[in-house]
Amino acid sequence: MSVDRSYIRVKAMLVIPSADGSCHLVSVNAPTIENPSGFHRLIGGSVELGEPHREAIVREVDEELGARIVGLKHLGMIENIFRFNGEVGHEIVALYSGTLDPVPAEEGGTLTESDGSIVPVVWRPFDDTGLAMPLYPAGVDDWIRSSLE
Template identity: 65%
Template sequence: MSIDRSRIRVKAMLIAPNADGSAHAVSRNAPTVENPGGYHRLIGGGVELGETHSDAVRREVSEELSATVLDLRYLGVVENIFQIGGEVGHEIVFVYTGCLDPQPADRGATLTESDGSVVPVVWRPFDEGGEQLPVYPAEAMRLLETV
């Protein structure tokens, strides 16, 4: 399924820490022209017409991971203007934090995208000292500093 990037999209995404708070769950996405090694993306997705952003993040987690979100807390909103595959994208992203139940496995976890594709889920350390892959939306992680 092709994504229409000709308009601004509204998304709701989750920073989901593991039990000891050392890492958070992200999808590991395939290489692109802009990110030849791939990239990480927060869990979540589009807000549907008539749906609140808090309901959207809960629905996306349920659909993608077959999980629920405990202790959902709103952090803020970020604007994400980016390029992927040579195309410009523009998103307004409502960012939340909360714990996944059940949590993805340490190894071999996956999520299912709306188009049916299966993407690996990994635990990205909050201390990103040795992390090679970028995380998107990048500005979302700065919202944790205000908590």
């Protein structure tokens, strides 16, 4: 399913810390021209027309993971300007934190995208120094660390 990147998209994404606070849940995405080994992305997705971003993250997590968010907290907004297979993309992301019920498995977890595709999810360390797989939205690493301290 092709995504129209000709306009600024509004997203809602969730930082989901593990029980011990050492890592957070991310999706593992396929290789692109810019990231030949793939990339990690926070859980979440697009805000629909007329939908508040708080409702969007609740809906996205339910649709993708079949889970309920516990302790939902709005952290702030982040702007993400990027390239995806050569095309420029631009997003404004409402960033949230919270835990999930049920808690995702430590290994072998997946989420279901809006097009029905199944994508792996993994626990990414908060201290990801030296980790080759980039995290998107871009610039969120430092923002997450400072917001969750």
